Amino acid sequence: MEVLALILIPFLAGLLLLIARPAAMARGIALVSTLLSLAVVFWLWYTWTGVAVTGISHDWVPAWGMRFVLGYGGIGLLMLILTGVLFPFIIGTGYKQPVGDPVLVNALLLFCQSALFGVFLAQNAFLFYIFFELTLLPIFFLLLKWGGEHKRAITVRFFLYTLLGGLALLFSIAYVTLQTPLPHSADFSVLAALHLPMHVQMWLFWTMFLAFAIKMPIFPFHSWQPETYTMAPTQGTMVLSAVMGKMGLYGIVVFLFAIVPEGAQYWSSWVIGLSLFGALYAAVIAFRQNDFKRMVAYSSMSHFGLMCAALFTWNAYGISGTMYQTFAHGVLMVCLFYIVGAVSQRTGSNDFASMGGLKTKMPRFALLFMFVVGNAIALPLTQSFPGEWLMYNGLWQWNNWTAFAGVLLIVLGAIYMLYAYQRVMLGPDRNIAVTDADDEEHTFLVPLILIFMLVGLFPNVILHLVDGPVQHLLNSFTSLP
Amino acid sequence: MSALILISVLGVLVLYLGLFAKKSWLAPVGILGLLGAIALFYTGWHINHPLLGGMVVFDRFSIGFNIGMAIITVLIFLFGPDYYARKEHHVAEQYALMLFALVGGFILTSYSSLLMLFLGIEILSIPLYILAGAKKHSLRSNEASFKYFLLGAFSTAFLLMGIALLYGITGSFHLDALAAHMTQSGGSDLMLNFGLFFVVTGLAFKVGAVPFHFWVPDVYQGSPTLVMTFMATVVKMAGFAAFFRFIDMTGMPDALARIMVLLTIATLLVGNVIALKQTNFKRLMAYSSVSHSGFLLLALLSDHGLEAGHGMAVGHTLLYYTFTYSLATIGLLILFTIAKRANNGAEHNNIFQGLFAAKPWLALCALAMFLSLAGIPLTAGFVAKYQVFLLAIGAGWLKVMLFGVLMALLGIYYYIMVVREVFVRPAHTVTFVVSPLNWLVISLCAVGVLVLGVWPALI
Secondary structure (H helix, E strand, O other), X not given: OHHHHHHHHHHHHHHHHHHHOOOOOHHHHHHHHHHHHHHHHHHHHHOOOOOOXXXXXXXXXXXXXXXXXXXXXXXXXXXXXXHHHHHHHHHHHHHHOOOOOHHHHHHHHHHHHHHHHHHHHEOEHHHHHHHHHHOHHHHHHHHHHHOOOOHHHXXXXXXXXXXXXXXXXXXXXXXXXXXXXXXXXXEHHHHHOOOOOHHHHHHHHHHHHHHHHHXXXXXXXXXXXXXXXXXXXXXXXXXXXXXHHHHHHHHHHHHHHHHOHHHHHHHHHHHHHHHHHHHHHHHHHHHHOOEHHHHHHHHXXXXXXXXXXXXXXXXXXXXXXXXXXXXXXXXXXXXHHHHHHHHHHHHOOOEHHXXXXXXXXXXXXXXXXXXHHHHHOOOOOOOHHHHHHHHHHHHHHHOHHHHHHHHHHHHHHHHHHHHHHHHHHOOOOOOOOOOOOOHHHHHHHHHHHXXXXXXXXXXXXXXXXXXXXXXXXXXXXXXXO | OXXXXXXXXXXXXXXXXXXXXXXXXXXXHHHHHHHHHHHHHHHOOOXXXXXXXXXXXXXXHHHHHHXXXXXXXXXXXXXXXXXXXXXXXXXXXXXXXXXXXXXXXXXXXXXXXXXXXXXXXXHHHHHHHHXXXXXXXXXXXXXXXXXXXXXXXXXXXXXXXXXXXXXXXXXXXXXXXXXXXXXXXXXXXXXXXXXXXXXXXXXXXXXXXXXXXXXXXHHHHHOOHHHHHHHHHHHXXXXXXXXXXXXXXXXXXXXXXXXXXXXXXXXXXXXXXXXXXXXXXXXXXXXXXXXXXXXXXXXXXXXXXXXXOOHHHHHHHHHHHHHHHHHHHHHHHHHHHXXXXXXXXXXXXXXXXXXXXXXXXXXXXXXHHHHHHHOOOOOHHHHHHHHHHHHHHHOOOHHXXXXXXXXXXXXXXXXXXXXXXXXXXXXXXXXXXXXXHHHHHHHHHHHHHHHHHHOHHHO
C-alpha cells in the first residue's frame, strides 16, 4: 500500500494544484506533499529488513506480459530515498528563485516526482518503460514554457534524443518479453531468469544501453545535455541532473546486468572506455567554460562518466561505490545548481565575467559555497569521498590504467571546481552590488550540507542498503556458465 | 444484414428530410439510425452464417469493424450540426452520402467474394468523389474531387484487372476457392501472382500506401474538413479491413510478402519524412495518415510468418489501431475547425497558438490526442503501436520493425511541433468559439484515447 501511496501522493497533490489553482499556497501545498512522500520513504527505510518487497501485483494486459507490479529492493529503495529527500529541496528552490506561474511549475514538478517514484518502484519492464517516458512529459513542458534562450529548439532536441533511447528500450522490452515462456511476462523476476543466447545479448545490450546512455548522458550520446541544462530553469536542471540521470544508472543495474549479463560483460571494456573518455573530455571542457551553469552541467556529465565506468567494473567496490555515489551526486547537484541560481540572480547573468570578488560582500554565502565545493571535489569527511574512493578502488581492480584515468579525473575535478570558486568569489572586490545569503538560503543549504557531512561521516547508512543486492548480483555473475 | 438495409434506408430517409428542409433533424435522425445499426450488429455477434450465397460473411472481425465504423460516424455526425451551421443547401445530401459510403464500408469488412470487394469499394468511393467536391465554389475542393475521381478510377481498373486474373485461374470469385487454389499450387503460379499483385495495388490506393499515396495530401487538403475527417477515419478502417480479409485469405505467398515489405518501408519512410516539413495542418494530418498506414501495413505484413491461428491477433490489432487513430483524428480536426474559424480561415499549424491560454481543457485534450497519434505511453496510440511491434517481432520482421521504430520517432517530432504551438501565447488575442456539442465530442475523443490506452482490453 505504501508503494502506491508514493506514486499517488505527488500525483494527487499535483492534480489538486491544477484544479484549485491556489496561487498563493501552491508552493506550500507542494512542499507538504513532498514532505509526506519523504515520510513514507523513511517509513519504508525504517521497516526495511534486507529482502526485496513486492507491494502490489496485479494483472494489467496479460497478453503482452504487462503487469502492474510495484516493489523495491535495496537499490530501488536507495533511489526512492534519493527522490524523496531531494524533491522538498527542489520545490523549495522556488521560494527564493521563482519561475513562472507557481501553480503550474509545482504541479509539473509533482507529476515528475510521481513518475520518478513509479520508475524506481516498477517491477515489470513494461511498467518501468511507461513511467520512464512519463517522467519526460512534465519536464518537457517545464523547459518549453520557462526555459531560457532558444528554449523551443533545445527542448525539442532533448525530447527527441531521450525518446530515441526510450523507443530502443521499448523495442528491447518487446523482444525479451516474447522470448519468455508462455504466458509471456515482462516481470523483472521472469526476465532475469531468461538465459538469452550470446549472439542476441551482443546486440540487445546496445539497444538497451542506448536508452540509459542518453539519459545520463554518456559520451557520444551527450550532445543534448549542456544546452538543456543551461537553458532549463533551475528547478528543471535539478530534476534532470540530480534524479532523472540516475534512472540511467538504475536502469543499467535492473536491465542490463539482470537480462543481458553476458552481453554487458562482453562490452564492458567498451563502455568503460567511452565513459572515462567522456568524463575526461567533459572535465576539460568544464574547465574552459565561461558560463557558471554550463560549467556545472559539464561537471555533472564528468561525474556520470565516472559512475558509469565504475559500474561496469564488475566488482563489489565499483558497483556499491556507484550506487552510493548516485545519492551523493544528487545532493551535490541540487546544492550546486542552487548556488548557480542564487549567484546569477544577484549578478543578473551566468557569466563568470560578471562575477568575481563577491566574497567581501557575501562572506556567509562564500562559506556555504566552500562547503559544497569541498563535497564536489570529494574531500574526506564529505559525502562524495567514500563513493569516489570505492569507485577508484573498483577501477583499480579492473585495470591499472583506468585507475590512472580516474586519478586524472580527481585532479581535473579539483581544478575546475576551485577555478570556478576563484572566479566567482575571490579576487579584488569589483563593487558588484550583492547581498549576503539570507535566512531562506540558509534554510535551504544548511540542511543539505548537514546531510552530506553526516553521510560522509557514516557512509554505512547508505552502503548497507546496497551491500546485499550487489553481492547477489556478483554471485549471479560468477555462476554464469 | 438488417443493419446494412437499415443504413441504406436511413440514407434515403435523410435525403427526404432534406427535401422538406428539416435541417435540424438531419443529424439526430442519422445518429439514431446509426445507434440502431450498432444495436443490430451487436445482437448479431454470435450469428456467423454466410449470406447472399456466401458472398458476405458477418463474422466477429467484420462486426467489430462495423461497430467501430458506426461509432466513428456517430461522432462525425455530432460534429455535423456545428460544421454545417452556416450552410443552408444540400446538407442532407452530405449526410446521406456519408451513410451510403458507410454501407460500402460495411460490405468491405465482410466480403468473402471478390465481386463484393469490388462492389464495396465502389459503393464506398463514389459518394466520396461527390463529397470531396462538396464546396462547389472552392477551386481546391473541385480539384480534390477531380483528382480523387481520376486516381480512384485508375486504381479500380487495377483492382478489376486483378480480380479478372484471379477469376481466370480459379474460375470463381470466392476467396475460399482462391485459398484452396493457393494451397494447391503453392503460390508459384505467375498469373496468380500478377492477380494478387493487382488486387493489392488497388487496395493500396485506397489506404494511401506509398507509392500510391499521391492523392492523399491534395484530396485531404481540398475536401471540406468534415469530409476529410470521414476519409481519414471510416474509409481507412474499411480499407484496412478489406485489405486484411484479402491478405489473410490468400495466406500471403512469399512473392506478395516481398511486395508488402517494400510497400511498408516506403510508406513509413515517405509518410513520416514528408510530414516533417508540413506547415499546413490538413496536409500534416494527410501525411500523418499515410504514415499510420505504414504502421498498419506492418501489422498486415505480420500476417505472414505468424503461426496459424494468430491471424485474429492481426485483425484485432488493426481494429484497435484504426479505431483509436480515428478517435484522435476526429477530435483534432474538430479543434482545427475551431482554430481555423478563430484565425479567419488560416490553416497553418500556428493557428493553435493561444489555445492553452483561452481553453485549457481543450488544450489538454489536444495534448492527449497528439500524444496518442505520436504513440506516447498511457495513450491508446502507444498501445496500438506496441501491438504492431509485438506482432512484427513475433512474425520475425525484426529489421522492418526496427525501421518502424525509427520512423515512429520522426512521427513524434512533427506532432510535438504542433503541441508546442498549443502552449504558445499568440501575438494578438484569439477568441475560440466552441459549441457545447463540439466540446463534448472533443472531450469524448480525448478521454476515449486515454481510457483505451490504460485499459486496452476494452476493444
